[in-house]
Amino acid sequence: MVKRVLLEIDNLCLSFGGLKATNDVTMHMEQKxxxxxxxxxGAGKTTFFNxxxxxxxxxxxxxxxxxxxxxxxKPFQINEAGIARTYQVINLFKKMSVIENVMVGMxxxxxxxxxxxxxxxxxxxxxxxxxxxxxxDLLDFVGLKEYAYAQAGALSYGQQRLLExxxxxxxxPKLILLDEPAAxxxxxEKVELNVLLRQILERGVTILIVEHDMKLMMDISDxxxxxxxxxxLAEGTPAEVQKNPEVIAAYLGGDEE
Amino acid sequence: MEKNKKLxxxxxxxxxVLLALPFxxxxxxxxxxxxxxxxxxxxxxxxxGLDIDFGYCGQISMGHAAFFAIGAYGSVMLxxxxxxxxxFTMVIATVLAAAVGAVIAYPASKLVFHFLSLATIAxxxxxxxxxxxxxxxxxxxxxxxxxxxxxxxxxxxxxNESFYYFGLACTAIFLMAKWLMVNSKVGRAWVAIRENPxxxxxxxxxxxxxxxxxxxxxxxxxxxxxxxYAHLVRYIGxxxxxxxxxxxxxxxxxxxxxxxxxxxxxxxxxxxxxxxGLRMFxxxxxxIYGALLLVVIVALPGGVYGEMKKLxxxxxxxxxxxxxxxx
Numbered sequence: 247m248v249k250r251v252l253l254e255i256d257n258l259c260l261s262f263g264g265l266k267a268t269n270d271v272t273m274h275m276e277q278k279x280x281x282x283x284x285x286x287x288g289a290g291k292t293t294f295f296n297x298x299x300x301x302x303x304x305x306x307x308x309x310x311x312x313x314x315x316x317x318x319x320k321p322f323q324i325n326e327a328g329i330a331r332t333y334q335v336i337n338l339f340k341k342m343s344v345i346e347n348v349m350v351g352m353x354x355x356x357x358x359x360x361x362x363x364x365x366x367x368x369x370x371x372x373x374x375x376x377x378x379x380x381x382x383d384l385l386d387f388v389g390l391k392e393y394a395y396a397q398a399g400a401l402s403y404g405q406q407r408l409l410e411x412x413x414x415x416x417x418x419p420k421l422i423l424l425d426e427p428a429a430x431x432x433x434x435e436k437v438e439l440n441v442l443l444r445q446i447l448e449r450g451v452t453i454l455i456v457e458h459d460m461k462l463m464m465d466i467s468d469x470x471x472x473x474x475x476x477x478x479l480a481e482g483t484p485a486e487v488q489k490n491p492e493v494i495a496a497y498l499g500g501d502e503e
Numbered sequence: 504m505e506k507n508k509k510l511x512x513x514x515x516x517x518x519x520v521l522l523a524l525p526f527x528x529x530x531x532x533x534x535x536x537x538x539x540x541x542x543x544x545x546x547x548x549x550x551x552g553l554d555i556d557f558g559y560c561g562q563i564s565m566g567h568a569a570f571f572a573i574g575a576y577g578s579v580m581l582x583x584x585x586x587x588x589x590x591f592t593m594v595i596a597t598v599l600a601a602a603v604g605a606v607i608a609y610p611a612s613k614l615v616f617h618f619l620s621l622a623t624i625a626x627x628x629x630x631x632x633x634x635x636x637x638x639x640x641x642x643x644x645x646x647x648x649x650x651x652x653x654x655x656x657x658x659x660x661x662x663n664e665s666f667y668y669f670g671l672a673c674t675a676i677f678l679m680a681k682w683l684m685v686n687s688k689v690g691r692a693w694v695a696i697r698e699n700p701x702x703x704x705x706x707x708x709x710x711x712x713x714x715x716x717x718x719x720x721x722x723x724x725x726x727x728x729x730x731x732y733a734h735l736v737r738y739i740g741x742x743x744x745x746x747x748x749x750x751x752x753x754x755x756x757x758x759x760x761x762x763x764x765x766x767x768x769x770x771x772x773x774x775x776x777x778x779x780g781l782r783m784f785x786x787x788x789x790x791i792y793g794a795l796l797l798v799v800i801v802a803l804p805g806g807v808y809g810e811m812k813k814l815x816x817x818x819x820x821x822x823x824x825x826x827x828x829x830x
Contacts (some may be wrong), residue, residue: 325707328723333705339698342691349688351696354707356688360716363687364680370687417707 252277252421252452253298258307258317260297267293268304269476275469277420280443280453282467284460284487290476291456292334295425298454299331300324312420317344326354330414331423334405334456338413342400344390347398348381348408349414383413388442404435408442414447422446424455428462440466464488472496518675525664536637537663539779545731546771548677550755551764552724555829557753558761559685560717561697562612565620566627568748570722572634573600574729575739576642579650593730600726601719608718627749629720634741647740650733666735673731678722678727682764693717694762725752747789751778754792758799760806767775769808 260268263484271360275281277421283291283368298309309317316324325331330351339347354378361367361371384386385391393401398409407427414422424443428436434446436459447453457463462472464484472487474496480487486491549571575598577596581587587595611622634642634760642648645697651660654671660666682688692713695703704710733739759770774795781791803810 263732301705303702320709321701321704322707322709325705331705333702337699337705339695339701339702341698342694346691347692349710350691350703351706353688353692353695358687364681364709365691368685392659464588 250277251275252312253454254310255298256308256310258294258297258309259305260293260302261309268297268429270308270474271476271478273471273478273481275452275454276316276449277452278450279468280455280466281448282470282484283454283456283473284359284458284463284464284470285473285479291473292425293476294473295331295423295454295456297431298324299329299423315459322354325417325419328420329423330417330419330421331429332410332414332425333405334429336403336410338398338406338409339403340397341439342398344385344398344401344409345378345394347413348384348416349377351413352377352381354417381416384416388412401420404431407435407439411442411446415449415451419451420451421454424453425498426457426488427455428457428459436462504507512547515675518671521671522668525667529664534663539776540665541666541670541735542732543772543775543809544674544730545668545735546752546755546775547674547768549599549725549728550752550759550767550771551678551681552721552728553756553760554767555684555693555724556717557723557756558763559690559697560693560731561700562608562714562716562718563616563620563753564623565746566623566625566630567721567725567752568746569627569630570600570725571605571619571729571732572630572744573603573746574726574731575733575744576634576648576729577726578730579648579733580641580740582650583648589651589734590655593653593727593734596730597723600729601723603824604726605715605719607696608715609711609752611718613695624746624749625705626731627746631744631746633740634744643740645741647742649738652737653734659799670731670735670808672805673727674714677727678764678768680818681724685764688715689713689716697762749787750792754796756807758795758807760809760812763812765809766806766808770806773807 251274255271255273258268258271259266271294283294285291291301296303297317300319300323302317307317308315310387311327311329314327316327319327339350342350356373358370358373382391382394385394388411390405390412392407393405398406403410407430411427413422428439431439440462443453454468467484469481470484470487471481472493479496480490482490524540525537528534549567552794553564553567556564574596577599578589578592581592581595582589592810607626613617614622635644637644652659654670658665660669685693694705694707695706695708696710696713701711755770756767757770758774760766771801776789777795778791784791799806
């Protein structure tokens, strides 16, 4: 089997004033792998995510996803191209029900236009029914089915994190970006997350994950990229990264040279 | 919202009762009541439209009187200068209002909250100034314009009773359309934008497109209401389309409750009745709106209908012993 690169990021740069938040970063990610990004606080991980998902436009460099250049596109176009994401801070639609949150996630895959929606014609009704069924299946997948008609804001913190992931999966992405999914989860929930991530991978979705929990990252990632001060410090398998002296220095301090 | 996925049959039955209302008013000798209902209908349509824009999509508009004006003047002028039958002029003027709404919404979609309200106030003032100082006086300027009643397939809707049924039918159609829209992909996208525009974009929703859509649909509703107003009163002048009118729409919407089908109905009927009842204090109208808004914001943050629904929900939960709580 030929290894296929799904996401190719080359020489990506972004500055805020004098601060180089992303400094000449090159990363190639293979499909159907779990790719992890680690780095100390302020290393530019979320900024990096925001460029892939279109929130920020990079100053220079390129992002090629599935053979198509996506840098500079708007967030909704990037989602349409097949990249879903979750957020570091929970960004659910709190006053909508759980199932509606998932159905919003399906938005770019639903074909009904304004007039189909206005008339509730056959095409629209069939599509909605299918979408509803699929949303329930997805909720079942993460164990949230019983809360389908509860308000999203009423879920517990860990459940809201799960809902964020399901909402991302609803658009049938090829790649899902997870920004600190384990933040605020207890140890049981973290074990469940570990299992869930592998199940997502089995569905054929490539994962790019940013996370502070080293145990989880070392355990789950196929390949790890280390960022520090906006630069790529190292990349490799978890074992390689753990032995890398520069990485150890970045995390534990020590002599710079 | 989630439980109301079926067509609201009980509410439609209520509409049937509404059919008998003019006879009731005539029987008790309160003819004026029919006219009040006619006004209530067109305000329900206007406020329901505003609610699509604000209650669902989260965009405030303090200038909806402008769309009310475009609907009214558009219809009257098309009839007067081009002799198009009135029902068609109403439709054309309404489409025009929606088109203007879309054009305004495109740049305005980048603005939020007070910036958007300022921009919409400015738009309202521009339209008002145009009515008052139109090129060659086509709008009749300060004098205004007189016009005819609606002529529907040879029947002239000149009596209040006949307009009542026309208004009722229009209200039913517009509310049904609103229900269908908000319970679809489009409605979900609007609410998602209201709840969290960044996440909505991240979920693949073209935020600008849906904001423009909500604004245009909203202008369509209010524009049609304006056209109804023109042919009900048979006279329009710039005084009807001042900032005060926009404030009244917003008051009605907030008073009744946003983001629902029934909220704007409750709000339009209550606020219009209060204003009518206090006709003798007309110079204090803005003061009355201010007081109503204050009451709603402080005491009833969900509006009258919103609070009633909350209360009903609480009572229902008590009955069930609170067995289902998701948290």
